[in-house]
Amino acid sequence: MKxxxxxxxxxxxxxxxxxxxxxxGVMALCSVPVCLWFGEYYAIAPxxxxxxxxxxxxxxxxxxxxxxxxxxxxxxxLVAAIGWGMISLLGAIPFWGIATILxxxxxxxxxxxxxxxxxxxxxESFSGFxxxxxxxxxxxxxxxxxxxxxRSFTEWIDGVGIIVLVLAVLEPAMDAYQLYSAEGREKxxxxxxxxTVQKILWIYALYTVLSIVLLVVLGMPLWDxxxxxxxxxxxxxxxxxxxxxxxxxxxxxxxxxxxxxVGAISFPIHYQLLTQRRxxxxxxxxxxxxxxxxxxxxxxxxxxxxxxxxxxxxWTDSLFQWVSALTTCGFQTVELQPWGSGVKLLLSVAMIFxxxxxxxxxxxxxxxxxxxxRGVLWRFQQLFLKPHELMRYKLDNEVLTEAKAYxxxxxxxxxxxxxxxxxxxxxxxxxxxxxxxxxxxxxxxxAASALGNVGLSTGITDPNLHWAGxxxxxxxxxxxxxxxxxxxxxxxxxxxxxxxxxxxK
Amino acid sequence: MSLANNxxxxxxxxSVGDCFIIVQSHSMKxxxxxxxxxxxxxxxxxxxxxxxxxxxxxxEQRAQAVLQKYNxxxxxxxxxxxxxxxxxxxxxxxxxxxxxxxxxxxxxAMFLGKERNIKTLISMVNEPSHQGLFERLGVHVIVExxxxxxxxxYSQLKRx
Numbered sequence: 001m002k003x004x005x006x007x008x009x010x011x012x013x014x015x016x017x018x019x020x021x022x023x024x025g026v027m028a029l030c031s032v033p034v035c036l037w038f039g040e041y042y043a044i045a046p047x048x049x050x051x052x053x054x055x056x057x058x059x060x061x062x063x064x065x066x067x068x069x070x071x072x073x074x075x076x077x078l079v080a081a082i083g084w085g086m087i088s089l090l091g092a093i094p095f096w097g098i099a100t101i102l103x104x105x106x107x108x109x110x111x112x113x114x115x116x117x118x119x120x121x122x123x124e125s126f127s128g129f130x131x132x133x134x135x136x137x138x139x140x141x142x143x144x145x146x147x148x149x150x151r152s153f154t155e156w157i158d159g160v161g162i163i164v165l166v167l168a169v170l171e172p173a174m175d176a177y178q179l180y181s182a183e184g185r186e187k188x189x190x191x192x193x194x195x196t197v198q199k200i201l202w203i204y205a206l207y208t209v210l211s212i213v214l215l216v217v218l219g220m221p222l223w224d225x226x227x228x229x230x231x232x233x234x235x236x237x238x239x240x241x242x243x244x245x246x247x248x249x250x251x252x253x254x255x256x257x258x259x260x261x262v263g264a265i266s267f268p269i270h271y272q273l274l275t276q277r278r279x280x281x282x283x284x285x286x287x288x289x290x291x292x293x294x295x296x297x298x299x300x301x302x303x304x305x306x307x308x309x310x311x312x313x314x315w316t317d318s319l320f321q322w323v324s325a326l327t328t329c330g331f332q333t334v335e336l337q338p339w340g341s342g343v344k345l346l347l348s349v350a351m352i353f354x355x356x357x358x359x360x361x362x363x364x365x366x367x368x369x370x371x372x373x374r375g376v377l378w379r380f381q382q383l384f385l386k387p388h389e390l391m392r393y394k395l396d397n398e399v400l401t402e403a404k405a406y407x408x409x410x411x412x413x414x415x416x417x418x419x420x421x422x423x424x425x426x427x428x429x430x431x432x433x434x435x436x437x438x439x440x441x442x443x444x445x446x447a448a449s450a451l452g453n454v455g456l457s458t459g460i461t462d463p464n465l466h467w468a469g470x471x472x473x474x475x476x477x478x479x480x481x482x483x484x485x486x487x488x489x490x491x492x493x494x495x496x497x498x499x500x501x502x503x504x505k
Numbered sequence: 506m507s508l509a510n511n512x513x514x515x516x517x518x519x520s521v522g523d524c525f526i527i528v529q530s531h532s533m534k535x536x537x538x539x540x541x542x543x544x545x546x547x548x549x550x551x552x553x554x555x556x557x558x559x560x561x562x563x564x565e566q567r568a569q570a571v572l573q574k575y576n577x578x579x580x581x582x583x584x585x586x587x588x589x590x591x592x593x594x595x596x597x598x599x600x601x602x603x604x605x606x607x608x609x610x611x612x613x614a615m616f617l618g619k620e621r622n623i624k625t626l627i628s629m630v631n632e633p634s635h636q637g638l639f640e641r642l643g644v645h646v647i648v649e650x651x652x653x654x655x656x657x658x659y660s661q662l663k664r665x
Contacts, residue, residue, distance in 0.1 A: 386592040388582035390572050399573045 009075050015065040020083040021058025024090040025051045027157060034149045046097025054090050077486035078493060081163055085478060091125035094150050109142035113464035119470045126474045128154030128454045128483040131360060133237025133330035133455025136463045141242050142227035148240045152227040155236025159360035161202060163267055166358055167197045200267045203274060208233045211259045216254050219344035221328055232259040237330025237455030246333040250316050257323045264327035264355030286396045287356050287366045298322045302346055309340040328362040330455020337458045341441035348445050351452040361482055362453030364419055368412040371395065375409035418484045423451055426476045433469030434460050450476035532556055534598045538584055538614045539605035540571040547602060548575050559593050584614050590621060600625035608635050615644045
């Protein structure tokens with residue numbers, strides 16, 4: 001019998017990565033009509049190159065490692081971590097390629113030329129495929145239509161990706177962090193997309209179309225509506241305008257607020273709303289109740305804080321920026337740098353919290369925020385317990401056993417700790433590469449924005465930022481989108497393999 | 506209403522009207538000994554009427570199960586352990602109901618309840634010959650399910 005290279009889990013991972021590589025390939029092929037429609041024929045070569053660079057190795061891996069099988073949670077996480085990085089690397093090709101081709105021409109705008117620097121191309125692609133929306137394109141309106149489309153499309157696909165990741169990989173395992181518990185390690189995970197997830201993706205598509213229609217009806221130009229519809233529901237945040245949503249009327253801004261909130265509601269809940277019409281679920285579910293409370297209270301506090309600092313009423317701006325931060329969308333209507341440090345820190349907290357689990361939003365996710373809050377309450381309740389009294393662990397209308405309650409809290413607390421450590425490392429690293437006009441609160445906001453896949457920026461994200469600064473932000477975006485654990489797992493696995501290879505020699 | 510009915514059938518010495526007033530007029534604090542089938546069902550009925558329920562159960566699994574099911578305070582302890590009624594705040598309690606299958610535990614609970622001047626003391630009696638023992642304490646007694654059903658049927662008969 002022929003001896004096969006690699007162990008079975010590795011072969012399964014390579015097989016799955018082969019399938020995932022089709023994603024940027026098919027995306028590139030879908031983008032060709034956009035180039036043709038707008039007569040940007042120079043863009044076709046880089047986009048076809050992307051398709052080739054994705055599909056050829058993808059098919060090779062797929063055919064060389066034909067075994068299919070149910071991967072364990074660990075393997076599914078590794079596939080997600082590597083896959084997300086790999087797709088983002090390939091997604092940089094159109095930026096770099098189009099910029100390089102256009103650099104021959106005299107009147108190419110500076111914004112486009114910046115993408116000749118591979119770091120800028122990589123940054124934009126990672127920002128897109130992680131649904132972040134931090135952009136090194138200073139004047140996004142000057143980008144070719146093909147690149148504007150590519151940016152928006154990457155964010156929209158990220159929305160699909162995160163829904164599938166959570167619903168097909170992480171949720172069936174109860175919680176991603178059951179990795180620590182015995183069942184989690186043994187649980188078999190299938191990477192296939194089941195019928196419910198398929199329906200949920202249709203809802204995602206439907207909401208995208210409705211958002212585009214809404215924006216067109218309210219007077220946004222069609223091309224802008226398509227792009228903002230795609231990046232709004234995906235809570236991505238790339239814009240095709242230099243001033244993001246600040247370009248448009250307050251009515252359109254409020255419509256965008258609505259779209260961002262829709263994107264931050266858990267899609268399984270959307271599914272229940274559409275199929276059963278039970279509106280009460282939006283309030284009964286603890287995660288969503290928290291979303292509404294945070295949206296309301298946050299807007300008010302931000303408004304008061306802004307009034308305190310500047311003495312002007314910034315109703316719409318406070319509302320818009322707060323919603324944008326909490327839903328991790330990242331559209332902006334104002335320059336953030338002149339705002340006070342207190343406001344920036346508040347926005348950073350919103351960006352750390354993020355939207356609901358099961359939506360396209362990033363951040364810690366409100367489900368974990370609720371669990372952490374409950375855990376703190378439990379700690380205090382225990383202090384008041386009598387010697388023989390049993391503790392009642394209630395979470396989200398369900399009474400849990402002590403073991404389960406602690407596992408949930410442990411998972412959420414672990415992630416929160418990892419989140420804070422990542423943020424601190426990110427802030428510390430950025431401090432060394434950021435121009436001196438930016439103060440600490442600017443840097444915290446930028447790092448929280450990258451880690452929470454938001455996209456609000458104080459201006460630190462810039463084509464002229466030191467490459468190490470861009471790399472820091474790229475790593476934060478990647479780590480944040482996958483909720484840290486899968487990426488840590490990847491590093492640990494690589495280290496373990498490396499040490500095994502060294503020992504064999 | 507169902508709880509009121511139970512009261513009515515089980516307590517020959519208290520008039521029907523009295524009991525009805527107790528149940529309906531205000532939210533009571535009840536301590537139930539035992540989280541077996543009868544104990545937890547009683548808790549369910551009492552909770553439905555808006556009363557506060559505390560359960561004392563010696564067996565951990567039963568204690569956990571009733572805790573998951575109902576919004577009640579649960580003490581995992583044996584009634585024979587000293588001070589458990591004080592822990593359960595017996596002084597402010599309106600009624601103590603013993604539902605275990607162990608008459609000695611039930612009797613002990615009734616004694617302790619009497620000592621703390623709990624207004625209403627009710628106990629299940631598993632061995633009919635113990636009935637007198639309980640009644641001498643001034644406890645309302647429920648002897649065997651069959652007897653309860655018979656009483657209930659008989660009370661229906663008395664009504665026109």
